[in-house]
Amino acid sequence: MRVRVKVCGTTSVHDAVLAAEAGADALGFIFAPGSKRRVTPEVARGAGLNVGPVVARVGVFLGQGLDEVLRTAEAARVSTVQLHGPLSALYLSEVARYHPVLRVLRPADLAEPDALEALAQPGVTPMLDAPEPGGGVPLDWAALREVFPPGAWLAGGLGPQNVAQAIRALRPAGVDAVSRLEARPGVKDAAQVQAFVQAAQGATDPSYPQ
Numbered sequence: 663m664r665v666r667v668k669v670c671g672t673t674s675v676h677d678a679v680l681a682a683e684a685g686a687d688a689l690g691f692i693f694a695p696g697s698k699r700r701v702t703p704e705v706a707r708g709a710g711l712n713v714g715p716v717v718a719r720v721g722v723f724l725g726q727g728l729d730e731v732l733r734t735a736e737a738a739r740v741s742t743v744q745l746h747g748p749l750s751a752l753y754l755s756e757v758a759r760y761h762p763v764l765r766v767l768r769p770a771d772l773a774e775p776d777a778l779e780a781l782a783q784p785g786v787t788p789m790l791d792a793p794e795p796g797g798g799v800p801l802d803w804a805a806l807r808e809v810f811p812p813g814a815w816l817a818g819g820l821g822p823q824n825v826a827q828a829i830r831a832l833r834p835a836g837v838d839a840v841s842r843l844e845a846r847p848g849v850k851d852a853a854q855v856q857a858f859v860q861a862a863q864g865a866t867d868p869s870y871p872q
């Protein structure tokens with residue numbers, strides 16, 4: 663199956679439509695406090711309504727309570743929830759009762775047996791990301807080669823110039839990016855978004871020049 667492509671930090675209908683038209687499989691809407699890309703549930707809902715029934719809308723949360731996550735996800739009409747930061751297995755299983763979950767892990771978390779154990783439940787997909795999400799910092803893909811969980815997604819400093827190399831190195835089920843796709847924080851650069859999606863999808867196409 664070809665790699666899925668998520669374009670994160672969507673803050674407007676305009677940027678949602680441009681990412682969807684570029685071929686993105688998923689759009690990220692960030693609700694995490696302190697993010698320079700944070701949106702309200704209403705903005706996320708309005709943008710999501712303009713991309714049709716196929717593109718996934720991913721609500722991104724960091725350090726927020728279970729009730730806030732579920733209420734925000736409902737109000738924003740997201741199709742998937744992305745969870746950053748420390749959280750209990752019970753919290754994760756509760757969210758997974760209502761939404762598919764992208765559970766973000768840092769490389770260091772892969773050494774924690776209980777972190778991986780919490781993932782072993784239906785509806786939860788791991789995504790490897792840098793310790794500081796949204797920072798544009800790539801991971802050490804070579805160091806991850808032996809421990810990268812099957813079916814996991816990959817984020818962290820990905821862009822048009824390096825995503826094919828990252829895909830070839832780790833064969834993630836999906837890739838995600840924001841910093842290198844922006845003209846400025848919270849505003850996408852259409853050419854970068856298009857180039858990112860094409861480079862990612864081309865990386866798994868046998869006819870794509872390797």
Ligand SMILES: O=C(O)c1ccccc1NCC(=O)[C@H](O)[C@H](O)COP(=O)(O)O
Pocket residue numbers: 670671690692694697698699722723724746791792794795796797798799817818819820838839840841842
């Ligand atoms: O992007 C943010 O501002 C952000 C803030 C707080 C929590 C998560 C955030 N982004 C989540 C994402 O999924 C990013 O796309 C991912 O961390 C990759 O970011 P980048 O390395 O800048 O491409």
